[in-house]
Amino acid sequence: MLQGSQSWNFINQPVILSTGVVGGPFEGEGRLADDFDHVFSDIWLSETTFEKAQTRLLEEASYTALAKVNKKPQDMQFMFAGDLINQLTCTSFASRTLAVPYFGIFGACSTSMEGLALGSFVVNNGGADYVLTGTASHNAATERQFRYPTEYGAQKPPSSQWTVTGSGAAIVSKSGSGPVVTSATIGKVVDMGLTDPFNMGAAMAPAAADTIEAHFTDFVRDPSYYDYIVTGDLGKVGLPLMVELLRQRGVMVTEEQCIDCGKIIYTDNQPVNAGGSGAGCSAVVVYGHLLNKIRNNEINRILVVATGALHSPLSCQQKESIPCIAHAVSIETQGVGAL
Amino acid sequence: MLVTMKVFPLRRILFCFMFLFLLVSCQAGDYPKKTVTLNEETVQAETLIQNIDPVTSAVAIHNEKELYAAAEVEHMARLRLESIRKEAHERLTDQWPEKTIFFSTDKKALLELRKLNNDLAFKSVSKKEIDKRLSKIEEYMKG
Amino acid sequence: MMMYLWAFIVGGIICVAGQLLMDKAKLTPGHTTTILVITGAVLDGLGWYEPLIDFAGAGATVPITSFGNSLVHGAMAEAEQHGIIGVVTGIFEVTSAGISAAIIFSFFAALCFRPKG
Amino acid sequence: MKMKQKPPLTDAQRTYQKFAAKDEPQSPVLLNCLKAFLIGGSICAFGQLVQDFFVYNFDFNEQTASNPTIAVLIFIAVLLTGFGVYDKIAQFAGAGTAVPVTGFANAMSSSAIEHRTEGLVQGVGTNMFKLAGPVIVFGTTAAFVVALIKTLWGYWGG
Known part of the structure; x- marks a missing residue:
């Protein structure tokens, strides 16, 4: 329900039933490595292109989240997901695999919360029992899209940031236990x-x-x-x-x-x-x-x-x-x- | 990324450079100077070139119709190599107006001329081979 | 041996000029190298680049500035022989080694390697 | 060359930009220049070594030796790019690796390798000059203008 000018207050408190988090090798060396469900040791994830690798990331994260609560993709009513690559192809390919009714959303790096907000809204208002939301990014796929080829020797200034190779997915549900x-x-x-x-x-x-x-x-x-x-x-x-x-x-x-x-x-x-x-x-x-x-x-x-x-x-x-x-x-x- | 960043602390690189320069300066020995001269004219040509101020060493070989000469100059003078070449060429032409003068500061030409000069002093080299080698040197000089 | 020292110094200075363009003027590497190539061409037009090559050897031929220099050189050499048309036909005369090497090696690299990320 | 006519900034934007610029971490210019000098310089010194190698051992004089020298440097740069090392060195060296001809080779080979996934013609062929193109375009045009002026100068002036 609308609160103030641009906010939603979720009275029914949708639950984040489970989450799946996967990362690449570089993230595995990072500070939060222990919180990943799975860390891939190869940035290609054994795929032939970086874009396929990113698709894999989202698939793996989604399946991990589903497996934790013994759910199947068919149990999900909707999926809100997106990424940074042209026309959201990576997310669309992942949702082709999952075959869940799908909303592709683009919010660049804000996609994760855009998806969670929309998913929670739908669940809160009785539009669904289970909603899958998530996003993924792949360092090399993003670099080549937004900057230079990955092997190109351009010095990055100290204000630049490093695109994370990883994906997080969450299942939002009407009831159950978990953070709300x-x-x-x-x-x-x-x-x-x-x-x-x-x-x-x-x-x-x-x-x-x-x-x-x-x-x-x-x-x-x-x-x-x-x-x-x-x-x-x-x-x-x-x-x-x-x-x-x-x-x-x-x-x-x-x-x-x-x-x-x-x-x-x-x-x-x-x-x-x-x-x-x-x-x-x-x-x-x-x-x-x-x-x-x-x-x-x-x-x-x-x-x-x-x-x-x-x-x-x-x-x-x-x-x-x-x-x-x-x-x-x-x-x-x-x-x-x-x- | 991680690994390479660790390998490149600036101090280590600086150290490597100092080491390199030491190594290089140790190797900078003298070039074996040519001691044997063939004839008067060669000596004359060589001293004539060496009299030009920044020239450090010179070598010359005469043919019936041509004079081939090359020189090495002080490094700081390399910025005006063109004018030095012109001057040397002029002096040589004044001295031997009847001959075609080839003068160069190219390292390869210098090397080959020295080699040929050495060979001429110690071995018998056929006329044909001299001509062949000189025309090759002429090629180098063009560059 | 002086040659190595000066190659190092002159080459280094050209790179510092590039670094200043990148850091101070906030140019991309593409802009920087483009500016340096044009600079090389203009310097050769003024007749200043050739003495620099005599002086610094590879210190002047290895930086990308020499690309502009040799483009002008090729054009000029051909222009001397064939007149004004030579300016167009001769441009790549001298630089062909660099460009063809880069194309050929890059192509085979594309066959052999994949990006490491 | 530069596009003009940016929409005028509002006061809020201008205030924020000043505010953000104050806190923006600056590139360590002096250190970067030192690194560029050392790495760029040693690439050139190495080039001199290769060039002398060609002069002493092969049929090249000082001028013609620079062609095979550049080919060798390009080969090494392409190899380093292929092994994924060049961009790591470049983050350290900055212009030290971008300005020498090795940077040109890196620009071409990195694009070529990157776009291999789109096929040989549409990927490698189309994109190889994606980054190195400007250098060739502007180099050629500048050289044309310079050489034209010089030639015409020769006709009229001397």
């Missing part, structure tokens, strides 16, 4: 006129700040309501910018409260410059690491704000600025958070 989705705030496109595709963090920070501010206004909440405000891939550059922007607007978040998926997924020794990014980044960190923390009762409430840069290589070359978006979804421990 309590609300969502859908962001609008914010464009601050930045044009540097190697500095996404700075471009996306205003979008994140905008959505977070809207969330707290719509729900008349204080930031202290959440244990963590988790941004999806602002990186080392964007996160402090967002915190600063929020404070300027009177949303008093604390430094410790704000964490970023791109910042925590890799260790400091990994040469990823400003951190991780890509559609898969927020998906694997939230569906793996953070939901595990909620399941273990280490934390109770998080607000996940996945941010996306909605540009294309073409639009960048045509000197367009980078339009950005952010979607916020709050996930809470079952039975704790009801307003």
Whole structure:
């Protein structure tokens, strides 16, 4: 049900019944390796193209999530998924395999939360019993689409981010046990006129700040309501910018409260410059690491704000600025958070 | 990515360079100087070229109609190689106006001329072979 | 031996110029190399590149600037023989080695290797 | 060459851009230049070594030896690209590996290898010059203009 101007309050509290998280070899060396259900040792995943590998990632994550609760793809009513590759081909191929009624969504790196918000909305309002949502990204497939061939020797500036090879999928259900989705705030496109595709963090920070501010206004909440405000891939550059922007607007978040998926997924020794990014980044960190923390009762409430840069290589070359978006979804421990 | 980044700390690279330069400077010995001269004219031509300021060593071979000469110059003078070539060519033409002068600063031409000069001093080389080698050298000089 | 030292220094300086274009002017490697190639062509037009090659050897022939230089050289050599038409017909005369080597090796590389990511 | 007529920025955008630029991590220019100098310089010194090798042992003079030298460097660069090493070195060396002719070879071979999955004609053939193309296009055009001016100068001036 609509709350405020751009938020949904999920009164029936859809449950994230299970999640599946897979990653590539580079992510396996990262800080959150233990939270992956499966780590592939080969970036090709034994496939012949990187795009097929990305398709495999989403398939594996989805099947893992299904297997955990003994479900089959036929048990899912709908699937909300997307990725970064042209025309969502990788996701569409994966959904061809799964054969679940399918909504392809594009939100760049915000796809994970866009899918979760939509899926939860459908389940909350009785549109489905089970919804599968997920996203995947593959470092090499994304690099070749958005930047250069993977073997091309172009030096990356310190503000650039490393696309995560990985996929996270979640099953949202009407009932059951698990963390619950309590609300969502859908962001609008914010464009601050930045044009540097190697500095996404700075471009996306205003979008994140905008959505977070809207969330707290719509729900008349204080930031202290959440244990963590988790941004999806602002990186080392964007996160402090967002915190600063929020404070300027009177949303008093604390430094410790704000964490970023791109910042925590890799260790400091990994040469990823400003951190991780890509559609898969927020998906694997939230569906793996953070939901595990909620399941273990280490934390109770998080607000996940996945941010996306909605540009294309073409639009960048045509000197367009980078339009950005952010979607916020709050996930809470079952039975704790009801307003 | 991980591995290579670890292999390249700047200090180690700097060290490698110092080592390389040491190695290189140790090897920079003298080139075996030609001691045997064939005839007056050759010596004359060689000294004539060496009198040009930045030239460090020169070699010349006379034929009936041609004079082949090559020289090495101080490194800093290599920036005005063209004018040095012109000057040497002029001086040689003044000295032997009846001959066709070939002058070059090409390393390969210099090497081959030295080799031929050496061979002429120590071995008997047939007229035909001399001509062949000289025309080859002429080719190198064109470059 | 001086040759190696100067090849190192001059080659290094050209690379630093490229690095400054990339870092300070925020150009892509594509823009940077393009600018350097044009610079090489213009320098040769002014007659300054040839002395640099005499001086620094590979320090001047290995950087991409020499590509512009040899393009002009090929054109000029042909123009001397065949007049103004030679400017067009001779452009790739000298550089063919570099371009054909790059095409051939790259093609076979595409057959033998796959990206390592 | 540059496209003009960007939509005018709003005040909010301008304020944010200033604010973001302040915090943007800068490339360590001095360090990068040093690295580029060392790596680029040694590639050139190595090139000199190869060139001398050709002069001393083969039928090449100083000028003609630069062709096989460049071919050798290109071969090595393509090989390193194929083994997936070149881009790692390049992240360290920056322009040090982009400016020498090895960077040109890397641009061509990386595109060729990358697009192998789209087939030999449409993939490798079409995309090989994707990154190296500008160098050839602008190099050729610039060389044409320069050589034309020089030739005409020769006709009229001297």
